[in-house]
Amino acid sequence: MHETAFLIGQIFNGFSVASLFIMAALGLALSFGLMRVINMAHGEMLMLGGYLAYLTLLVVPGPLGILVAMPVAFIGAALLGAVLELTVIHRLSARPLDTLLATWGVSLILQQAARNLFGAIGVQVVAPSWLNHTISFSTGILSGLTLPDTRLFILAVAALILGGVALLINKTRLGLYVRAVNQDRPIAAALGVNARLIDLCVFALGTGVAGLAGVILALLGPVTPTVGQSYIVPAFLVVILGGLGSLVGTTIASIMVGLFTALIEIYVDVSVAQVLLLAFVILFIQIRPQGVIAVRSRALEG
Template structure:
């Protein structure tokens, strides 16, 4: 029973990391129709930023800026030419992800590296280690920040207008190109923060992002495209399911179980947990 209980913080921390990753994908994939396979490499960039700095506190804003800038460059240089063509964005960003992985191997080497956790994260409260609690706190802070940005700022309201109806927003005078740039910057930056969080769980390597990107897409789809609350619930559910499935079997079989569970859920609710409500002319 103690081993079973110990899986709870592991599952919640995995769900917290998936949530940080999915917050960015919720808009780039769920609302803008861009399948960004290079999102995983922004996670890797954030993790290597923490490795270079060696200190968790300055690594968080630095990773946000590094990964956000990478996303901004990708959007301006390539993705903006492929809006409305999701399959083309998939192929494009998949190629970019391979290039970034090879670049990481050239810069840091192929073997994984370990980022030491700060001393103040050693220990824990009951079955909850401080490092896992810190990751959950990051996810909560990320959700609150995204919610506040979308509902309390002018740029956030413009973002919601664009993702709900891009053409109507453009005819209303909103600079959709600027909104796209900002969306990619924030979403990619959150992936970088997730990369820093992952350094508290395990080693860092060039292929780090590939282990989480598919699960993050599953979170977005299961939660409902563009739905923040759906992403929160789906991330927690998939994190716990993956943790306990791996406890009962192994890592490979756990991935199969998670995928099968999502497919079964989508057979019942193909639109996900929540649906974006909008008015339509009838």
Template sequence: MDPVFLFGQLFTGLSVASILLLAALGLALSFGLMRVINMAHGEFLMLGGYLTYLASQWVGPQFLWLAFPLAFLGSALLGALLEITVIRRLYGRPLDTLLATFGISLILQQAARQLFGSTGVPVNAPGWLSGAITLHGGALDGLTFPYVRLFVIVLAGLVLGGMGWLLGRSRFGMHVRAVNQNREMASALGVNTRRLDMLVFALGAGIAGVAGVGLALLAPVNPTVGSAYIVNAFLVVVVGGVGSVLGGAVAAVGLGFLTALAEGLTSVSLAQAILLIAVVAFLQWKPRGLFPAGSRALEDT
């Protein structure tokens, strides 16, 4: 196999893994804390992409300073609204939650079609992200690393580091871990679990919105872009271990590499089938994922 092709595919897989990681972080938080299967999570990513497009139309080439806060806040507010109006009324009813959020995802996709059309809207990356690093000489002569994909990888690393600090070092993270371990005891000790659920759901939605910014820099944004990522994001959560940020990071990188290599050697549809078979085989070996988070609620389900 040509080493330039191989390393090029691995680099592409790493950038795809970065988007998957950002999309999966919110799923890991919401399911780990609330046991909610949110089929509309991909639409937060879609919303972040469209808000990035609007930011680029409003302020021109240097739009990223507006796109990131706009995508995070817009997606977080939608997530908070969804949790308060729908999710909160369906706790303890996973099938009803799944069906309700699937219906909401279809509504949001149709709303996007009405507002932006059914075809993808392109977002031109700023000029300082238009170049690439090219290797010269040796076995990897000609291998290129586009700046925009490097930016997405760095973005995912920064968000992952921030989430690690927030969950591991802050008072908010302490409350999240306490509720994840034992909701009833945390509530008895004074933690407002209802408010925490809403904040965590909004945080996960906001992170998905940030993923939408990165995705918009790589490809046009269309109404179904979220549904294209939601399945793989769920796979990342399951393989990494429900509620585990570290497990999600490792799983995202592994699945991203596997997908990129399979697509380069076969086709997109066959690569997805190979990915699903690999995940099923892995879960036969480690059914709770790579780094399962200890939780009484998970043990009872």
């Protein structure tokens, strides 16, 4: 393989990983930016999405099953997120440490429930036939480069999700209310905005997006009770690096982390790459504590 083709392949892999981080981190960015809630059970929403995809494909086999699984996973994870917000998050929202510990407990409960229902080994979600292809280059400087359709599909889904959330936040009345509550909750409430309902909607939206991310992850490997834990730490790093509550910052940070990971793995193994990534994030935060994009919000003050 030509060196240029290898480098382009690694950059493509970096953007592919970044797309996964975007979907995993969007919900965290929304909920923390608005509610200052650290949801340690967010990774289990990815896990839930993967298992719902598996169950959906049992009912709807065939090439269109994965397309049916995506809205099913979104709705299922959003509903579970709404229940979690109503029963745990709302009651403990004024005590961040208690919220963190409570959601960690929920995380452990959900993992054990998945083990009891599906086993510890995991289940396989088979990609449809129309994703079992690759785009290959056999001549020129790109000779040897292959781009799997599955990875291209992941990039497309991430772009659609990001665009949809951006349109929702910036172009709809719900988005206007979200921005109002995010900027100044007491004033927004005084003007008639139901801040409590906005919190619920945003939290459910974030967990729903995580459920969608779980469907995408299921195309890349088996769904296990702990599959979400592999992405929750990088997702938190992305949220911190991007600037708390900033969708643009989260997107830029996801690309930075994805490219950094893919390119550094050219020279070192995966374990060392993770250590270097953490060192990179720490160094970046030391230089720019507010993250890539600084968000001005009363919700983040104090």
